Amino acid sequence: MCGIAGWVDFDRDLTRERATVTAMTETMALRGPDGVGVWLDRHVGLGHRRLAVIDIEGGRQPMAAEDAAVLTYSGEVYNFRELRAQLEAKGHHFRSHSDTEVVLRAYLEWGEGFVTRLNGIYAFALWDSRREELLLVRDRMGVKPLFYYPLPDGGVLFGSEPKAILAHPRADRAVDADGLREIFTITQTPGTSVYKGMHEVPAGHLLKVRRQGLSTRRYWSLQAREHPDDLATTIHTVRDLLEDIVERQLVADVPLCSLLSGGLDSSALTALAMKHGDIRSFAVDFDGYADHFQPDEMRGSPDGPYARDVVAHLRPDHTDLLLDTKELTDPRLRSDVLRAWEYPQFSGDMNSSLYMLFRSIQGHSTVALSGESADEVFGGYAWFHLPAAVAAPTFPWLVVMMQKQRPEDLFDPALRKQLDVLSYERDRYGEALAEVPYLPDASATERRMREISYLHLTRFVSMLLDRKDRLSMAHGLEVRVPFCDHRLVEYVFNTPWSFKSFDGREKSLLRAAVSDLLPSSVLERRKSPYPATQDPAYGQALRGALTELVAGGEAPVLPLLDQEAVRKLLRAPAEDTSSTVTRISLEMVLDLNAWLEDQELRVDV
Structure with missing residues (x-):
């Protein structure tokens, strides 16, 4: 899957800057433990850390073609x-068997429009030596990350x-006011x-860097189209798409596994994958979790018993990872997770347990299939089906997830007033709604x-994809997400809601x-x-941990x-601070502090 980095500067000779480009590249050694490469020309430096998955010997990068x-x-x-x-x-003649060379030669043949021909998850930088311009490209759903930093003189870091x-x-x-607003919502x-x-770089976009400056072009977006199929045909088409998607995503020259939770999404992927041969599966659970589980508004059942049912039914080569609270509360683990994600969060134990799951897979598999985005595509979350959330004039998940406590509740009232996160959320919600494509004769229900x-496919799933990418790549694990295939996303997006909930349940079609x-x-x-x-x-x-932080006086x-x-x-009383609700505020304070400390960041608000 790899990590990429680079620098473009039209006013500087970058052939003298190998040390800087190398330093940028080496920060991502965990993403690419199998190799490193740096390529320099007068106005550009490109770096690459490699996780070898396809064509182990022939896929080294940066890769050049015909000067x-x-x-x-x-x-x-794929x-x-x-x-x-x-x-x-x-x-065209090929020197390797890698998909990297295919991407490179596709550009030489079709120009920047070649990106519409790609089916996959990708983020790449392509320097055209003839035009002296850089293309930064990100996949349609934003599965793979790609950041950039414009320089005042017209160059860019990425x-x-x-x-x-x-x-x-x-x-x-530094982090500024908008950065804090993004963190607090x-x-x-x-x-x-x-x-x-x-x-x-936004999902489905291409960024061009030239002497004249930077320009962005969107090459893919969700479009509203009539759905001609009846329910039976729709179900059959979804199955056909899933069969093809999973088969394509099993291609690898390294060991592959599935992340099995016992839910519908991961279980379906495991079953589809096993039609093509044996597969390893991994699950995470907490020691004693099922025995002492208490249903709440988010979770009605523990995963363990259902994962065991799937294992008994499909017979994969399965491993359970059992976690205990002592491991989850280790401050070193919190630091490792923050260093991997580079983003303060308030779901600490979920991030930590996922990080530990990926750590346990390291050495057994290099590629994993995961069920991310099935809930966004097929309408799986509870708030898709709660009238109050559906009718709310904001992102529907906030109605459920922020109803009792917000992550900024322990922060200074003056700061909270200045940030005004609720107004920020309303503004971002309005921007998102303005993008939505509609069919002209759709009913009010179908429109909503x-x-x-x-909203889920463009604003919510991106957070989950970021989490999965950072925490997995910190262990040299490539996670593939079949439900993010743009063909499936486009097809189901235009399927009537009555089909998606035809049996009165969530994810009816799947x-x-x-x-x-x-x-x-x-x-x-x-x-x-x-x-x-x-x-x-x-x-x-x-x-x-908060008590120690306050007592130290210098955090x-x-x-x-x-x-x-x-x-x-x-x-x-201690029992009042052990609830999931209170943990939201505690984890935000601890994560934000660790992030500021570790990254040596300045707060500009």
Whole structure:
């Protein structure tokens, strides 16, 4: 999957800057443990850290072709064999068997329009030596990350992760008011970064860097189209698409596994993959979780029993990873997770357990299939089906996830007033709604459910994809997400909501499409999010960490806090600070402090 980095400067000779480009590239050694490469020309430096997945020997990068173009590439193009055949028919000759060379030669043949021919997950930088211009390209759904930092004199820094850009001496290490606003809400504004001056290439976009400046072009977006198929045909088409998608995504020259939770999404992928041969599967669980599980508004059942049903039914080579609270509360683990994601969060144990899952897979598999985006595509979350959330004039998930406590609740009232995160959310919501495509004669229900689907596919899933990418690539693991295939996304996006909920359940189409593959317990199970520990000791450990932070007196987050609110929380009985609700505020304070400290960031608000 790899990590890429680079620097374009039209006023400087970058052939003298190998040390700087190398330093940027080396920040992503964990993303690419199998090789490193740096390529320099007068006005450009390209870096690459390689995770070898296809053509182990022949896919080294940066890769050049005919002194015309050079590519540093991260990702996978699943239709590279078909594209290669087309290019060979047009006279191209290949030196390797890699998809990287196919991408490079596709550009030479078709120009920048070639990106519409790609099926895959990718983020790459392509330098055209003839035109002296750089193309930064990101896949349609934004599965693979790509950040950039415009320089005042017209150049640009870029990297798969912010840490690559921050390794450059000209990058400012600061977070501003909008960065804090993004951190304090559960939505992700396309094209933004939490770092001051830094941006992200939006999903489905191409950024061109020339002497004249930077320009952005959108090459893919969700469009409203009439759905001609009846329900039976729709179910059949979904199954056919999934069969093709999974088969394509099994191509690898390294060991591959599935991430199995016992939910409908991951179980379906595991079953489809096993039609092509044996596969390893991995699941995460908390020690004693199922025995002491208490249903709440988000989770109605533990994963473990259902994962075991799938294993008994399909017989994959399965491994359970059991976690305990002591591991989850280790401050070193929190630091490792933050260093991987580079983004403060308030779902600490879910991030930590996922990080530990990927760590345990390292050494066994290099590629994994994951069920991300099935809920966004097929309408799986509870708030798709709650009238209050559907009718709310904001992102529907906020109605459920922010109803009792917000992550900024422990912060200084003056700061909260200045940031006005609620207004920020309303503005971002309005911007998102303005993008939604509609069919002219759609009913009010269909229009609203199309809006909610669009919000999830463009604002919500990106956070989950970022989490999965950063935490997996920190262990040299490439995670593939079949439900993000743009053909499936486009088809189901234009399917009537009445089809998506035809049996009165969430994800009706997906359930019907894979009904012959899975045990009845999994097919009938209601949606349950990724597990979070219910051990009270976890919340108490967070409280203890906050107590130490306050007592130290020098933590960078302290000037940002509401001191009276913090004292009140620490005076409260221990059981009052062990709830999931309180953990939201505690984890935000601890994560933000660790992030500011680790990254040596300045707060500009």
